[in-house]
Amino acid sequence: xxxxxxxxxxxxxxxxxxxxxxxxxxxxxxxxxxxxxxxxxxxxxxxxxxxxxxxxxxxxxxxxxxxxxxxxxxxxxxxxxxxxxxxxxxxxxxxxxxxxxxxxxxxxxxxxxxxxxxxxxxxxxxxxxxxxxxxxxxxxxxxxxxxxxxxxxxxxxxxxxxxxxxxxxx
Numbered sequence: 796x797x798x799x800x801x802x803x804x805x806x807x808x809x810x811x812x813x814x815x816x817x818x819x820x821x822x823x824x825x826x827x828x829x830x831x832x833x834x835x836x837x838x839x840x841x842x843x844x845x846x847x848x849x850x851x852x853x854x855x856x857x858x859x860x861x862x863x864x865x866x867x868x869x870x871x872x873x874x875x876x877x878x879x880x881x882x883x884x885x886x887x888x889x890x891x892x893x894x895x896x897x898x899x900x901x902x903x904x905x906x907x908x909x910x911x912x913x914x915x916x917x918x919x920x921x922x923x924x925x926x927x928x929x930x931x932x933x934x935x936x937x938x939x940x941x942x943x944x945x946x947x948x949x950x951x952x953x954x955x956x957x958x959x960x961x962x963x964x965x
Contacts, residue, residue, distance in 0.1 A: 803952065860945060896944045899935055912950065916964075917957045923950075 851862045875884060898904045909932055918925040931950070935943040 860942065895948050896935075896941060899944065899947075905932070908947075908951065912954055915954045915958050916962050917954045 849856060849858055849863060851857050857863060872884075899908075909928070912928055918928075928950070931943050931947050935941060935947055
């Protein structure tokens with residue numbers, strides 16, 4: 796888990812931010828800083844155990860996004876509770892992520908994604924059964940709250956991490 800988070804912080808997050816927000820801000824002369832790319836913040840987040848990251852309001856661990864609302868990222872919300880304005884603390888959660896759902900509409904993207912996931916030797920580990928991938932693609936219909944898109948993005952991250960660091964021959 797920690798290696799996956801480190802991979803995200805080192806590669807995907809900066810790429811997404813610097814490819815989209817950075818050119819726009821430079822064009823209009825605004826300096827943008829990303830506090831969650833700060834090495835101290837990255838060290839803090841990777842040191843948290845999984846239970847601290849994903850807790851429901853009742854304090855129970857869950858990876859289901861709908862159960863985590865509005866207390867997603869429980870530990871950070873506790874830290875920020877008395878340090879940020881009430882209006883900011885209680886605002887609805889927003890994501891600034893890649894438009895993965897929209898990308899799935901493109902046959903070239905979704906076909907390449909499926910082929911990439913399907914060819915990995917990750918499935919031979921038996922952690923997740925291979926038929927899950929077919930079900931996830933079949934159920935992934937582009938809309939804002941489709942949990943299958945979130946799961947496909949997580950699976951792409953996991954399989955990419957496995958293929959790159961565990962079994963580079965994949």
